[in-house]
Amino acid sequence: AQSVTQPDIHITVSEGASLELRCNYSYGATPYLFWYVQSPGQGLQLLLKYFSGDTLVQGIKGFEAEFKRSQSSFNLRKPSVHWSDAAEYFCAVGAGTASKLTFGTGTRLQVTL
Amino acid sequence: KAGVTQTPRYLIKTRGQQVTLSCSPISGHRSVSWYQQTPGQGLQFLFEYFSETQRNKGNFPGRFSGRQFSNSRSEMNVSTLELGDSALYLCASSLRWEYEQYFGPGTRLTVT
Numbered sequence: 001a002q003s004v005t006q007p008d009i010h011i012t013v014s015e016g017a018s019l020e021l022r023c024n025y026s027y028g029a030t031p032y033l034f035w036y037v038q039s040p041g042q043g044l045q046l047l048l049k050y051f052s053g054d055t056l057v058q059g060i061k062g063f064e065a066e067f068k069r070s071q072s073s074f075n076l077r078k079p080s081v082h083w084s085d086a087a088e089y090f091c092a093v094g095a096g097t098a099s100k101l102t103f104g105t106g107t108r109l110q111v112t113l
Numbered sequence: 114k115a116g117v118t119q120t121p122r123y124l125i126k127t128r129g130q131q132v133t134l135s136c137s138p139i140s141g142h143r144s145v146s147w148y149q150q151t152p153g154q155g156l157q158f159l160f161e162y163f164s165e166t167q168r169n170k171g172n173f174p175g176r177f178s179g180r181q182f183s184n185s186r187s188e189m190n191v192s193t194l195e196l197g198d199s200a201l202y203l204c205a206s207s208l209r210w211e212y213e214q215y216f217g218p219g220t221r222l223t224v225t
Contacts, residue, residue, distance in 0.1 A: 034213065043117075043203055044216040051211075090156065099144045099210040100169045103156035 002027040002095040006104035013081050014112050021076040021107050023091030032094035033074045034101065035065055039087045047089075050074060051098075061085070086111045114140060117206050117217035125223045131192040134220045138185050138206030144168075145187040146214060147179060150201040159202075162187055163210060191222075199224045 003026040013019055025031060032051055036044040048059025055067040065076045074091060088108045092101040118137045126132050138145050146169075147159040158171040162181035179189040185206075191198055201221050205214035 036216070043218040044205075046213055046215060049213045092156075097161075097169070097210045098213055099146050099161050099163075099205070099207055100158050100171075101146075101148075101156075101214070102158070103148075105155050 002031060002093050002102050004091050004093050004102055004104035006089075006091055006107050008107045009105070010108045010110065012110040012112060015083050016080050019076075019078045019081045019085070019109070021089050021091075021109070023074045023076065023104060024072050025074065025091070025093045026072065027093060027095050029096070030069070032098040032101075033065075033067060034092040034094070034098075035059065035063070035074075035076045036090045036092060036103075037087045038090065038106075044090065047076070049098075081109075081111055083111045083113060085109060117204055117215055119202075119204050119217040119220050121220060122218065123221045123223075125225060126194050127225055128194055128196060130194050131190065132194060132222060133188055133190045134202055134204075134222070136187045136189075136204030136206075136217060138187070138204075139215055142206035142208055142215075143185050144207045144210050144212075144214075145181055145185065146205045146207075147187070147189050148203045148205065149173075150203060150219070151199070156203075159189065161210070168210065194224045196224050198222065 005024045035047040091104040146161040161169040181187045201219045205216045207214045
């Protein structure tokens with residue numbers, strides 16, 4: 001069965017600093033990979049996805065992620081964080097389907113001014 | 114285009130009761146999935162429907178059931194509620210299972 005690990009439970013960055021959130025997955029073939037963001041009391045918003053092709057994918061709000069098969073990773077990056085980026089970020093993997101997702105435990109991002 | 118809508122947004126029930134949650138997918142989307150989110154277990158997949166057929170089911174007891182109608186709207190039902198069923202229930206829709214999912218705002222269920 002597939003699994004997802006987000007090793008950082010909580011990260012604090014200063015506004016304007018760069019950000020990298022880590023995600024490692026376990027799955028034998030090429031998975032469907034996603035990053036979602038959740039603000040308190042809200043549902044999940046899709047930031048970006050990887051299905052195949054170019055391993056560097058661009059998403060909304062200035063986020064990007066890179067798929068590295070050799071490291072089984074799909075890390076999320078942003079060059080300059082804004083205070084409004086404070087939220088919880090979830091990495092998710094789909095094994096052969098994009099509609100049955102296994103989620104990581106999430107990384108809570110705090111942004112200091 | 115309107116997003117995924119879920120009703121009700123908040124619900125308080127008593128142990129032993131049953132509850133039905135509703136989800137209306139984005140127009141044109143035929144795949145609907147349900148997830149449970151709790152502080153202890155995180156986000157867990159419940160089930161997925163496509164064209165009124167259940168395609169996948171997660172590891173939840175039989176008290177959790179769902180269905181999808183011909184207009185792609187979906188409902189999930191939990192019978193004999195337990196305190197541990199208190200959670201945020203999220204619905205997500207997609208064109209088909211090969212496409213990305215878009216989530217609704219969730220239904221917050223509290224069991225007392």
